[in-house]
Amino acid sequence: MMDNNKQNLTTDELSTIPLDHNWYQKLAVNFEIIQRYLDKIDADDLKNKFDDMSEQLNVCETNTQAIVNILSNYDVPIQIVNGKVVDTEEGK
Known part of the structure; x- marks a missing residue:
């Protein structure tokens, strides 16, 4: 949502003014x-x-795991490591 009457926050100014009423007012x-x-x-x-x-992330992760399982059944050297699909060496 964009606000046409956008008002900027006072940021850097707060560190340069003394802790007086003006500082508290800006805050x-x-x-x-x-x-x-x-x-x-x-x-x-x-x-x-x-x-x-x-829900979409769970579906994606489930589908990825299913694909990796299918490929593994066909002796494709692939697995999921740290959430990423990676090639593995034969026999591992």
Whole structure:
């Protein structure tokens, strides 16, 4: 989501000004800006997207393992190592 009234956070300025009322005011404005964006986040939508991606990843991993198993049955020197399909030397 893009906000046409985008307001930048105060970042580098906070380290150069003394810890006075102005510093606290700038810090509070930062939290107000962040809160507006947090309020726009739809947690249910994010959870659904995460669940969908997790399911797709599981399907992909299952399919990859099935392919490796089939190839191994035909004596193709292949296996999964650290989540990657790799060639192996004959006899290993």
